[in-house]
Amino acid sequence: MISVVRSRFVTAALASSSPWKYLAGFLPNFSTSAEAAEAPSKKALLDLSEVEKILSDVKAGDVRVIPVRDQCDYTDYMVVASGRSSWHVRNIADALIHKVKQKQRGSDRLILPSVEGSEAGKWIVVDSGTIIVHALDEKARAYYNLESLWTKEASEKVPCLDLENALVKSRRRNNSKKPMKSVLTA
Amino acid sequence: MAARFLSKSSSGSSLLGALGTSLVGVGSVARQTTSKLTYSDIFFQQQRTFVQMGTKLKVVDNSGAKRVMCIQALKSKKGAKLGDIIIGSVKEAQPRGKVKKGDVVYGVVVRAAMQRGRCDGSHVRFDDNAVVLVNKQGEPIGTRVFGPVPHELRKKKHVKILALAEHIA
Numbered sequence: 001m002i003s004v005v006r007s008r009f010v011t012a013a014l015a016s017s018s019p020w021k022y023l024a025g026f027l028p029n030f031s032t033s034a035e036a037a038e039a040p041s042k043k044a045l046l047d048l049s050e051v052e053k054i055l056s057d058v059k060a061g062d063v064r065v066i067p068v069r070d071q072c073d074y075t076d077y078m079v080v081a082s083g084r085s086s087w088h089v090r091n092i093a094d095a096l097i098h099k100v101k102q103k104q105r106g107s108d109r110l111i112l113p114s115v116e117g118s119e120a121g122k123w124i125v126v127d128s129g130t131i132i133v134h135a136l137d138e139k140a141r142a143y144y145n146l147e148s149l150w151t152k153e154a155s156e157k158v159p160c161l162d163l164e165n166a167l168v169k170s171r172r173r174n175n176s177k178k179p180m181k182s183v184l185t186a
Numbered sequence: 187m188a189a190r191f192l193s194k195s196s197s198g199s200s201l202l203g204a205l206g207t208s209l210v211g212v213g214s215v216a217r218q219t220t221s222k223l224t225y226s227d228i229f230f231q232q233q234r235t236f237v238q239m240g241t242k243l244k245v246v247d248n249s250g251a252k253r254v255m256c257i258q259a260l261k262s263k264k265g266a267k268l269g270d271i272i273i274g275s276v277k278e279a280q281p282r283g284k285v286k287k288g289d290v291v292y293g294v295v296v297r298a299a300m301q302r303g304r305c306d307g308s309h310v311r312f313d314d315n316a317v318v319l320v321n322k323q324g325e326p327i328g329t330r331v332f333g334p335v336p337h338e339l340r341k342k343k344h345v346k347i348l349a350l351a352e353h354i355a
Binding site: 072073074078114116117119120122123125127132134143144145146149 | 323324325329330337340343344345346348349350352354
């Protein structure tokens, strides 16, 4: 019964591709995204190769591209990249937006990808239709563990971490007069 | 009444509509209808309304809370719909979790019993009210989201919750 309901939503998702009207150029993309082995020649805001080039230019750490076309019906590729600090994460998002603006220079109407989470620089999502880029802090990446959601071989055990403590840099306060013992001397 | 539901409601929900409330424990299922509601349908169906102050919602992530009571729906005087953010008070929590009972938390409504219209004219309606806990900046507190979540979250800029979800309706 659940499978019946599920198939209905795949067709409904295709039929209701118009909720994503704000990405006005992608309606043809969504109607064809269900076909397997589609040739990547459709018009997109950013191609996968351009995204990879930008991420390597900005020196984003540990870039992973995961094709999720068979698992998700709302997007084709998930790109996960980590930044060394929140400024770096914000810089990654800004570099992608800048590249999109450059590509569309000269046209009268700009179609920009939507950016979420930019005021707190821990996890920024740049959503450009077929490609969704997740730019995370290194600690946030370990906390959320996004790759294990889409790749089957990762372990299912999720470490239980406190959100505030996981993402805050803290240094141990040494209130005593003795110096801190390092691991090597102990 | 069962025959009336079968004839009136369209799509895969008709099978479930006939069974009605005997489907306890199956979990929530989204229903979509495209037919026009007539007077006799309204007479037999419940009128679902917004998520407002006092609404008890289920928490569907692994943040540790189980039930949350809405104390304020942001952005609307009438109440929150699917995809809106609410402020809630944790009423029931798991013993070792990231939030505890009595905390005031923000949440995003991911399943609502009130139907929400989509651009193509269809409506989505779930069996229960469910919420995913978020912090003030919009980052989810938990790391996984259980159960179906609708597409409306993408338009509302909650792609993070969609990315953590296991099933998209």
